[in-house]
Amino acid sequence: MASFSSKGIALVTGAAQGIGREIALRLADDGFDVAVNDVDGKAEALALVQQEIRAKGRKTSTTTLLADVSKEDQVEKIIGDVVKEFGGLDVMVANAGISVWTSLLDTTEEIWDRQFDVNAKGVFFCYKHAGKQMIKQGRGGRIIGASSTLGKMGFPNLAAYSATKFAVRCLTQAAARELGPHRITVNAYAPGATDTPMLEYFDTANAEATGGKRGDLLEAGVKLTPLGYQGTPTEIASLVSYLASKEAHFITGQTVCCNGGTFFD
Numbered sequence: 001m002a003s004f005s006s007k008g009i010a011l012v013t014g015a016a017q018g019i020g021r022e023i024a025l026r027l028a029d030d031g032f033d034v035a036v037n038d039v040d041g042k043a044e045a046l047a048l049v050q051q052e053i054r055a056k057g058r059k060t061s062t063t064t065l066l067a068d069v070s071k072e073d074q075v076e077k078i079i080g081d082v083v084k085e086f087g088g089l090d091v092m093v094a095n096a097g098i099s100v101w102t103s104l105l106d107t108t109e110e111i112w113d114r115q116f117d118v119n120a121k122g123v124f125f126c127y128k129h130a131g132k133q134m135i136k137q138g139r140g141g142r143i144i145g146a147s148s149t150l151g152k153m154g155f156p157n158l159a160a161y162s163a164t165k166f167a168v169r170c171l172t173q174a175a176a177r178e179l180g181p182h183r184i185t186v187n188a189y190a191p192g193a194t195d196t197p198m199l200e201y202f203d204t205a206n207a208e209a210t211g212g213k214r215g216d217l218l219e220a221g222v223k224l225t226p227l228g229y230q231g232t233p234t235e236i237a238s239l240v241s242y243l244a245s246k247e248a249h250f251i252t253g254q255t256v257c258c259n260g261g262t263f264f265d
Contacts (some may be wrong), residue, residue, distance in 0.1 A: 007031040009086040011079065013069050013126060014096030016042035018196035021049050022233035023093055023240045030241055032091060033059035035082045040066045061085055069096045069122030079129045088137050091244045092130035094123040094145040099161045099198055101205035112160045119164035127175045131184060140183030142244045145172055147188040149259045157209065169255045176253030185252040187243045192259025193221035194231045225260040
């Protein structure tokens with residue numbers, strides 16, 4: 001069950017590093033008990049996140065929730081494990097995602113399918129099974145998915161990735177309409193260039209493709225930002241924190257940008 005004075009139980013996928021890690025820790029600071037998931041290769045890093053959650057006085061799962069979100073049975077199992085241990089699920093953050101930097105003409109079917117499997121189908125499975133559990137509980141809930149500014153404006157060399165994030169926007173809108181009558185809100189967050197391992201990968205890949213140097217992509221991104229600086233996972237986590245809160249009960253079906261102004265809706 002949730003610990004004393006807990007705001008509820010949250011599950012964050014892809015939580016071993018980057019934005020997912022920061023979201024998990026922020027929700028713990030907010031008073032949630034937080035279960036975290038990632039793939040098998042991230043077990044050690046995920047265990048460290050669990051230690052940090054416990055150090056904040058919140059509960060996390062007693063086992064490491066390792067799963068590939070592109071596999072429906074694995075998503076169903078980790079949600080079931082969380083419910084069995086904590087007694088329910090109040091916030092589902094479908095954060096896990098992958099990317100491959102390649103030109104449209106060099107994008108293979110395998111590259112396309114793998115990104116859609118994780119970034120779109122994985123979010124769908126999280127929405128589906130979290131929604132089922134929240135309906136069963138009858139106390140509403142918050143479902144939040146990872147889109148991107150590139151889900152509103154496609155980007156060269158990231159065509160497949162951008163397409164997956166557009167898909168999350170549509171899925172979020174449809175799910176919000178279906179689950180709204182059960183007092184379940186469904187929203188997504190759309191980060192811009194954010195200081196994460198994924199952005200470092202984009203920067204390195206861009207340098208290799210253009211013959212430039214590392215840092216070129218980061219500098220270009222900052223120049224596009226009216227505020228003049230790059231975002232960090234902390235800013236994204238603060239947005240998710242609000243979307244997960246009781247105060248956000250009248251916000252649903254939205255994909256909210258957090259990009260320093262590089263793109264305006």
